[in-house]
Amino acid sequence: xxxxxxxxxxxxxxxxxxxxxxxxxxxxxxxxxxxxxxxxxxxxxxxxxxxxxxxxxxxxxxxxxxxxxxxxxxxxxxxxxxxxxxxxxxxxxxxxxxxxxxxxxxxxxxxxxxxxxxxxxxxxxxxxxxxxxxxxxxxxxxxxxxxxxxxxxxxxxxx
Numbered sequence: 001x002x003x004x005x006x007x008x009x010x011x012x013x014x015x016x017x018x019x020x021x022x023x024x025x026x027x028x029x030x031x032x033x034x035x036x037x038x039x040x041x042x043x044x045x046x047x048x049x050x051x052x053x054x055x056x057x058x059x060x061x062x063x064x065x066x067x068x069x070x071x072x073x074x075x076x077x078x079x080x081x082x083x084x085x086x087x088x089x090x091x092x093x094x095x096x097x098x099x100x101x102x103x104x105x106x107x108x109x110x111x112x113x114x115x116x117x118x119x120x121x122x123x124x125x126x127x128x129x130x131x132x133x134x135x136x137x138x139x140x141x142x143x144x145x146x147x148x149x150x151x152x153x154x155x156x157x158x159x
Contacts, residue, residue, distance in 0.1 A: 019033040111146040
């Protein structure tokens with residue numbers, strides 16, 4: 001993986017796209033980026049559903065721009081250090097879940113599994129969609145898959 005020059009991080013666009021530096025981990029940057037998204041989710045989950053979703057939509061749109069700019073600056077389609085997409089994907093996965101550790105851990109694990117495994121159509125989107133949208137969309141779908149499974153489990157366990 002191409003190393004991110006430290007000077008690039010002086011630019012707020014790139015600093016955000018690498019998750020405030022969490023994506024700079026030499027091993028498993030996506031996992032570290034997802035971990036770095038958790039404290040922000042702790043604040044987000046205090047919002048009611050509509051403002052939460054609005055923040056996620058804005059973060060997605062912003063992420064398309066941020067990730068595209070950083071990918072262009074690095075001349076790499078989807079550099080492993082770009083983890084803003086993991087932030088948004090995790091926030092989608094954990095939407096409307098109880099603030100309880102078992103749910104948070106399960107949401108984290110399921111999101112990472114779907115992001116790494118890339119079941120259909122995630123793998124197709126990852127390969128065919130380019131630019132900032134291509135970087136973001138596979139994690140959004142992974143987040144939706146995790147969200148659907150988590151909400152099904154929650155419903156199933158509460159019935």
